[in-house]
Amino acid sequence: MFTETLLVRRKKRQEALAKWIFCGMAASMIVPLLLIIGYLITRAWPSLSLSFLVDLPVRGMKEGGVWPALIGTIYLVVLSLAVSAPVGILAAVYLNEYARDNWLNRLINLAVINLAGVPSIVHALFGLGAFVYAARFGYSIVSASLTLAIMTLPVIIASTREALASVPRSFREACWNVGATRWQTIKSIVLPNSITGILTGVILQVSRAAGETAPIMFTGAVFFKAVHKGDLFPYGLHEQCMSLSMHLYTLSTQVPDVKESIPFATAVVLLGSVLLVNAAAISLRAFLRARKKW
Amino acid sequence: MSMRPQIAFEDLRLAYGAKEVLHGISFGIQRNEIFGIIGPAQSGKTSLLRCLNRTIDFIPEARVSGRIEVDGVEVRESRNVYGLRRKIGMVAPLPVGLPLSIYDNVAFAPRCAGLTRKRDLDQLVERCLRQAALWDEVKDRLDSLGTKLSGGQQQRLTIARALSHQPEILCLDEFSIAIDPVTTMRIEDVLKELRRDMTVILVTNLTQQARRLADRTMFLWNGVIVELDKSDVIFSDKPGNRKTYEYVNGIFG
Numbered sequence: 319m320f321t322e323t324l325l326v327r328r329k330k331r332q333e334a335l336a337k338w339i340f341c342g343m344a345a346s347m348i349v350p351l352l353l354i355i356g357y358l359i360t361r362a363w364p365s366l367s368l369s370f371l372v373d374l375p376v377r378g379m380k381e382g383g384v385w386p387a388l389i390g391t392i393y394l395v396v397l398s399l400a401v402s403a404p405v406g407i408l409a410a411v412y413l414n415e416y417a418r419d420n421w422l423n424r425l426i427n428l429a430v431i432n433l434a435g436v437p438s439i440v441h442a443l444f445g446l447g448a449f450v451y452a453a454r455f456g457y458s459i460v461s462a463s464l465t466l467a468i469m470t471l472p473v474i475i476a477s478t479r480e481a482l483a484s485v486p487r488s489f490r491e492a493c494w495n496v497g498a499t500r501w502q503t504i505k506s507i508v509l510p511n512s513i514t515g516i517l518t519g520v521i522l523q524v525s526r527a528a529g530e531t532a533p534i535m536f537t538g539a540v541f542f543k544a545v546h547k548g549d550l551f552p553y554g555l556h557e558q559c560m561s562l563s564m565h566l567y568t569l570s571t572q573v574p575d576v577k578e579s580i581p582f583a584t585a586v587v588l589l590g591s592v593l594l595v596n597a598a599a600i601s602l603r604a605f606l607r608a609r610k611k612w
Numbered sequence: 613m614s615m616r617p618q619i620a621f622e623d624l625r626l627a628y629g630a631k632e633v634l635h636g637i638s639f640g641i642q643r644n645e646i647f648g649i650i651g652p653a654q655s656g657k658t659s660l661l662r663c664l665n666r667t668i669d670f671i672p673e674a675r676v677s678g679r680i681e682v683d684g685v686e687v688r689e690s691r692n693v694y695g696l697r698r699k700i701g702m703v704a705p706l707p708v709g710l711p712l713s714i715y716d717n718v719a720f721a722p723r724c725a726g727l728t729r730k731r732d733l734d735q736l737v738e739r740c741l742r743q744a745a746l747w748d749e750v751k752d753r754l755d756s757l758g759t760k761l762s763g764g765q766q767q768r769l770t771i772a773r774a775l776s777h778q779p780e781i782l783c784l785d786e787f788s789i790a791i792d793p794v795t796t797m798r799i800e801d802v803l804k805e806l807r808r809d810m811t812v813i814l815v816t817n818l819t820q821q822a823r824r825l826a827d828r829t830m831f832l833w834n835g836v837i838v839e840l841d842k843s844d845v846i847f848s849d850k851p852g853n854r855k856t857y858e859y860v861n862g863i864f865g
Contacts, residue, residue, distance in 0.1 A: 488704065488706065488708045489708065489710055489711070491667065491708075492704065492708040492710060492770070492773070493710070493720070493724075494667050494670060494697070495667060495697060495774070496697065496698065496702075496720065496724065496776070496777055497694040497695070497696075497697040497698040497721060497724060497725065497777055498694075498720070498721070499694060499724070502724045507711065507712075510711075511711055611711035611757055612711050612759040
């Protein structure tokens with residue numbers, strides 16, 4: 319009864335083969351990431367130092383650091399998320415907790431899905447028309463941040479809905495049964511138990527907002543802007559700013575005779591700050607799992 | 613039983629979309645009785661309770677018609693649905709400890725209703741936990757999570773929560789499905805105590821449980837009432853309907 323028949327042996331072979339194919343595909347994900355990081359760091363090595371972070375670009379951006387671009391990126395990311403996170407989270411709460419299946423909510427869902435599929439260059443044109451010209455914000459940090467906010471909004475809505483849906487329905491029913499309103503249920507049970515997942519989703523959008531070039535190039539990013547070294551608040555909201563992604567594009571295509579390691583060092587700063595933020599999101603998620611209450 | 617019933621259903625019909633699950637049922641429940649509802653799965657027992665406390669409102673495709681009166685007030689026209697739900701304690705089949713401390717689990721409903729004084733809450737929490745026969749086991753760890761209790765303890769916590777809004781009617785929907793026989797017997801003793809203060813509706817698929825506890829028992833099958841009578845009759849050798857005899861004795865179902 320427990321001998322290895324021909325059929326069993328064939329099944330085992332298939333099982334092993336399937337496992338190795340799946341494992342190989344999964345493992346191949348690591349290779350490009352390691353290659354990108356390794357390549358960037360070796361090429362950027364001569365310019366990498368702490369002073370590269372806090373120095374200004376000098377001599378027609380051929381030398382120096384990335385301070386104004388780094389600060390500009392932080393401005394754009396923080397401001398855009400300050401708009402898209404509250405709007406997106408509240409919209410997701412409505413869609414997941416209140417909305418019934420009617421034509422209006424189906425329309426909203428459709429809009430969210432399609433908004434997520436709009437290419438960033440189209441967002442850029444929309445931002446140019448809507449914020450720069452129609453709303454008369456001009457080429458400014460405000461216009462660029464709002465454009466980024468619209469771009470990140472649908473993804474924040476989607477990830478928030480997922481986090482809310484992970485709270486079991488039985489908890490909600492238990493609350494309704496004792497006479498709690500929907501809002502009391504959301505406030506005391508649903509949000510406290512999904513907030514970490516919601517924040518993780520928002521933080522992951524930092525990397526998108528920081529990395530996109532097209533939307534800000536059209537609405538508020540500039541090649542160069544003179545600021546003081548180490549100044550933490552060099553920009554007004556109505557002004558244009560530099561950003562890392564834009565700076566990288568400029569250095570690589572527009573500046574002749576730039577020291578070769580400088581664009582790579584800029585890329586390392588951009589990638590490094592994004593990875594740092596993502597690491598924060600991952601540890602937040604781990605924290606959530608450890609503290610899970612049911 | 614010529615008294616006016618505390619709860620009266622009249623030609624209650626419920627459909628989920630095009631599928632009707634309750635086909636016009638009428639019956640009444642007297643104050644302070646233990647009313648058993650038996651019947652196989654999918655016969656509409658849980659849906660009936662959802663209609664009573666109007667949590668059916670949370671199921672968009674549900675359509676209800678007919679009358680449901682509690683103390684002479686039509687439930688479906690009630691302007692204070694939260695007050696209605698507080699009047700009816702509801703215990704679900706699977707124990708649900710909310711992801712809050714044991715204390716907050718019980719204090720949740722009174723807080724939602726606006727009770728905030730610590731001393732009142734303390735008293736209420738202790739009384740409800742005592743009534744649910746859980747106090748002695750948890751009195752030293754009221755701050756620990758309700759979800760970390762054992763299944764039987766969580767079900768008693770659920771009962772304590774259902775009692776916390778001082779209901780006049782307590783509905784138990786197959787409460788013993790996920791707990792051991794010893795805990796079940798303890799809760800059954802609790803129910804015998806509680807009936808002095810409130811009406812108990814006991815939905816169960818353990819026919820023996822209804823026989824032990826219920827004054828009257830209703831056999832619900834596929835959304836219609838097959839038989840409703842004193843438990844002595846339902847569980848006798850000669851109930852009014854042959855189907856009842858067959859179901860109670862495990863010949864079908």
